Amino acid sequence: MPTRTDNRPHTVALRHVLGGxxxxxxxxxxERAGRQSQGALTRLDLGAFRPFLVTHPDHLRHVLRDHGANYRRGTAMWKAMGRLxxxxIAGEGPQWRASRDLWCKGxxxxxxxxxxxxxxxVADAVAELEARVAAGATVDAVTEMTRIVLRVVNPVFFGSRIxxxxxxxxAAxxxxxxxxxxxxxxxPFVPLAVPLPGDRAFARATRTVNGILLPLIRRARHARHSGPDLMSALLDGADADGRALxxxxxxQDIVALFVAGSESSALTLTWTWVALAEHPGLAAEVRREADAVLGGGPPRPGHARNLELTRRVLAEVCRLYTxxxxxxxxAAAEDVIDGVAIPAGATLVLSPYLTHRLPAFWEQPLRFDPGRFTEERVRGRHPLAYLPFGDGPHQCVGQSFFFQQAALVVAAMTSRFRIAVPTRAEPRAAVAxxxxxxxxxxxSPRR
Ligand code: HEM
Structure with a gap:
């Protein structure tokens, strides 16, 4: 770790911030801040707002594991998201804990x-796609991956009630x-009474969401049909005070489920096709694995654990397209990280995206190499050098579900189609x- 003895964080000046x-x-x-700081705790000068950028695995361990209770979701992003x-589950404290327990159970x-x-x-969704598109047809990756993911999650999340x-x-x-x-x-400092771009779209969309969900929830309560799905766990469960939700x-938790559980999966699958199209040799190996494991038939649950290369490809996609x-x-209270004073109330921005690009932890970090995820190489790495699913108390509850379903989707798609991505795709930082x-x-259908 870079040693700092002057108790001052590395700073990225306002003009560099604006330039970036x-x-x-x-x-x-x-990316500019990451290149300059190389893992050092860094202060981003955004004028009145000066968050700390945290990327070094030791600092992440401090914030997420060793002093996790001091670093909470109280920032503007979480407050804005809380309206939705x-x-x-998207909050903190006892209500979050009660919700997290219900989620894990469900x-x-x-x-x-x-x-x-x-x-x-997965098999139905891919067969439906094959029946719908003509040979050589072009489809929108995000739309199709979202459609497939929603079909897959419906029973698990909602007991197919929706x-x-x-x-x-x-989802839209x-x-x-x-x-x-x-x-x-x-x-975040602009009061709700002052209109901002997006407000009207937000109001319209939340009306649509509530218009669909609230009657459905009432019907589900009335039907008293409970199942092993996540929505049943929420309907039957209690909050931190022991009251029914x-x-x-x-x-709101179901909306969180869409945000956390389906969009991230659909986007990661989209990036998987981008990465495979850029590495045709690897794509051919993934296809061979799919053919060997699925044997030309539909995917079955047991297949996922045998799709070893596919899972490593997905892990590498999660590293580079975080x-x-x-x-x-x-920060709830003041603290010191690696000699740098953190005032109470300071905002810390953890960036797994940058951590995954630190040359001190990743050889040739920009090279796409699923070989980084063999058991031996994972064991030899700092445990906080890889955290696409977060870490600490809020670590993702859907990680293994994601790998299970995504491996089956990749195998089913590659065993049915040859897939090309004709134009270069660049990432853009929205919320995801x-x-x-x-x-x-x-x-292009293979058969
Ligand atoms: C590629 C897929 C996914 C990625 C990259 C991802 C990433 C993450 C990350 C980084 C966090 C931590 C957020 C934080 O520290 O504040 C998180 C939390 C969470 N994820 Fe995921 N996730 C994925 C899929 C899923 C799926 C499929 C589900 C649900 C079935 C899910 C449910 C959740 C939940 C409920 C939390 C909040 C946990 C808590 O606050 O206690 N995620 N996810």
Whole structure:
């Protein structure tokens, strides 16, 4: 770790910050700051707002594990998001803990009970795509990956209570609401009474979300049909005070489920096609693995653990195309990290995206190399050098579910289609790491 004895953080000056923002937006700013700081604790000078940028694995261990209780979700981003996702799973404190317990129970139960259904849903969604598109057709990657993911998660998340068409409408409205929060996240000091861009879209989208979800939740309560799915766990569960969750709380957690569970998976799958198209030799190996494991038939739950190369490819996609490019936290009390004083109330921006690019921990960090994820190489690495799913108390609860379903999707798609990505796709930092513009997939059926 770079040693600092002067108790001052490395600083990225305002003119560099503005230069980065002008040149390529927040991601360019982060990349410039990452290149300058090389893992040192860094203060970004944004004028009145001066967050600390945290990327070194030792510093991440301090913030997320050793002093996790001091670094909380109190920042502008989480407050703005709270308008959509409430104060349960996306919050802090006892309500978050109660919600997290329900999520873990519901997800484990749902993923286990619907394992066959998940694999069948992948097979159906891919077969439906094959039937719909003509040979050599071009499709929009994000739209198609979202469609497949939503079919796969519906039973596990909702016990298939939400008709597929409504599920698609709901996901679209949640995505609009989420994206329209960007200005509120960027300008947290502007009162709600003062209109900002995105406000109207947010209001319209939340009306759509509630219009779909609230009647559905009421019907589900009335039907009293409980299952092993996540929505049943929420409907049957209690909050931190032992009271049943209100309809509004259940609705907010379900919205959080869409944000956390489906968008990130669909985008990561999209980046997987981009990465494979850039590495045709690797794509051929992935195809051979799919053929060997699936044997020309539909995917089954047991296949996922045998798709070893595919899982390593997904892990490498998560490293280079890190969804959570910035994870903010607020310091509850003052602290010292590696000799640098952190005042109470300071904002810390953790950036797994930059950590995954530190040359001290990753040889040739920009090279796409799934070989980094063999057991031996994982064992030899700093445990906090890789954290696409976060770490500490808020670590992602959906990581293994993601790998399970995504490996089956990649195998089912590659065993049915040859997939080309005709134009170069560049990442853009929205709340998640999205492609700049549309990513086309050209699909040529293999049989
Ligand atoms: C590629 C896929 C995914 C990525 C990259 C991802 C990433 C992350 C990250 C970085 C966090 C930590 C946020 C923080 O520290 O504040 C997180 C939390 C979370 N994720 Fe995921 N996730 C993915 C898929 C999923 C799926 C499929 C589910 C649900 C089934 C899910 C549910 C959650 C939940 C509930 C949390 C919040 C946990 C808490 O605050 O206690 N995620 N995820």
């Amino acid at each position: 923002l002008r040149a390529g937006g927040p991601l360019e700013l982060m 996702t409430g104060l349960g 997800l484990a139960g749902g993923a286990h009970a619907f394992a066959d259904g998940t694999a069948a849903a 008709p597929q068409r409504e599920c698609d409408r709901l 409205a949640v995505a609009v609401a989420f994206d329209s929060l960007l200005w509120r996240m960027a300008l 209100s309809d509004a709380q259940v609705a 969804m959570a490019w910035a994870v903010p936290r607020a 790491l999205r492609p700049r513009g549309r990513v086309d997939l050209v699909l």
